[in-house]
Structures are given as structure tokens and as C-alpha cells.
Amino acid sequence: MENPNNETETTPTPNVACDNAIPTRPQYTLDFGCAIRALKTGKKVVRKGWNGKGMWLSLTPGRKVPAENLWSERNREYAEAQPDKQVEVLPYITMKTADDKIVPWLASQTDVLAEDWEITD
Secondary structure, eight states: OOOTTOOOOOOOOOOOOHHHHTTSSSSSOBOHHHHHHHHHTTOEEEETTOOSTTOEEEEEOOEEEEGGGOOSHHHHHHHHTSTTSEEEEOOEEEEEOTTSOEEEOOOOHHHHHOOOEEEEO
16 A cells, blocks of 8 residues: 555554453453453453553443432433333443542543553452
8 A cells, every 4th residue: 555655554463362361361462352352251451551550441241220229310210110110221331440439431542442451350
């Protein structure tokens, strides 16, 4: 492919296959796809490039939640209106923040393209 601006093209470095890397401690860095697969197997993952101490991601599995267990008033009202008084909460990724809070997490473009993901204890 032509490179009219003489820019250096970068090719991602190959990672160890996800199947080989996921069961281990972070001996290797992973790409985002492998990090997601690790989350789906119950592992916690972290980016090497994050500067907050103790930050990590985890997958919260989905399940049916009874209305009385929902802390959002609007969600509780919705669940109470259902025949079984429950609502299905889908799986989602959470982050443990540097200040010891748990929050829902969404990946940035940088996170998706990063190859510095690691499995943590």
C-alpha cells in the first residue's frame, strides 16, 4: 500500500493465543479481545498503562433480580409491574477505581486498540 506522507506504519505485535494466556498470571500482555475472553472466564483484567493504583475490571454476570433488591426507584417500579416482580439485568463490565469504588465501565478507543491488557489476581 502506498504511503504518500512517508509515515511509519505500525503492525500490532502478535500476542500469545488467548487460550494459552488466559489461565496464567500476566506473563504476557493481551489485546482487548483476549481481555474480554478473560473477563468471560471470571478473571479480572487491568491495563498496564493505567496510572491508578489497584484499578481493575470484572464482568458482572446477568441474572433475574427481584424488585426489592433494586436500589433505583425507577427500576424497582418497573420490576414491580412485571408478572414475576423481577427484571432481567444483563451482564456488564465494572471497574474497581483507584478510590475503591465500583462503577460501570465502557471502553475508550484507546482501550479497545491497546495491547497492554493483563490478567490480575
